[in-house]
Amino acid sequence: MSKKAKKTYRSQGTPTRPRKEQGPVKAKKHLGQHFLKDEAIAKDIGDTLRLQGVRNVIEIGPGTGVLTKYLLEKNIDLVAMDLDRESIEYLNQSFSLEHQKSKHPNGSFKVLEADFLKYDLKSLFGEEQFAITGNFPYNISSQIVFKMLDYKEYIPEFSGMFQKEVAERICENNGSKAYGILSVLVQAFYDAEYLFTVPPQVFDPPPKVDSGVLRLTRKADLELGVDEKLFKRVVKTAFNQRRKTLRNSLKVFNLSDVLKEDGMLGYRPEQMTVTDFIALTKKIQDDTV
Structure with a gap:
């Protein structure tokens, strides 16, 4: 279901221009900003x-726009969304709409000062489909994924850069300690690919950990065949007590004596595939009818 890269990306690309030429955009710790400097890696993302x-x-x-x-070399309608007013001002100055129209007259570009986690994404493109990408702030990257899942009907494709362990967790298969809530909830609706690893030295300031780039491609059928809210609750409850067997961690669901004897409940959550969790949710759903 998921794929994982086996080597670290080592770019020989040209770094971006020094900060003094780019404009006074300072990375802010409270926003989790680490500005990518390597042009070749930026192009690959x-x-x-x-x-x-x-x-x-x-x-x-978008930060400094690397x-x-x-992205603007592609004929797309792009919305660059950031909370940092310095970045917003810099992007508006450096990537004017008039300049971009000269390259792609049928495309559009908008810089939006907004909090992605609080924004109504449907207000941007109506009922049209849209993709999401970015060099995501580490401090909210998991929340970005959970919000993406809330809009999955509109998002056929999602890619970007995370802290490496988070990217690996999203793409991980069952049987691993890294396999968890994010893995199951994402892979229920998307095919997940870990693409490449990015070292700290290509960022300003450099983070203390490696970064990982992934791609999620939405599955053709989003119907699980079970109540989606119940599915999420089962997965989260199971992994919140991941050392316990499901028979013990899922007691909150008041399972019948018959279901308690089901062999699947003898497993720990990391042993369960996404398909297993869907099947278990169906059993719990039918058990309460």
């Missing part, structure tokens, strides 16, 4: 989007 039948794209946390530049 931009190319992670396949954009098959989709022209609307949201870039989260990824934005390569």
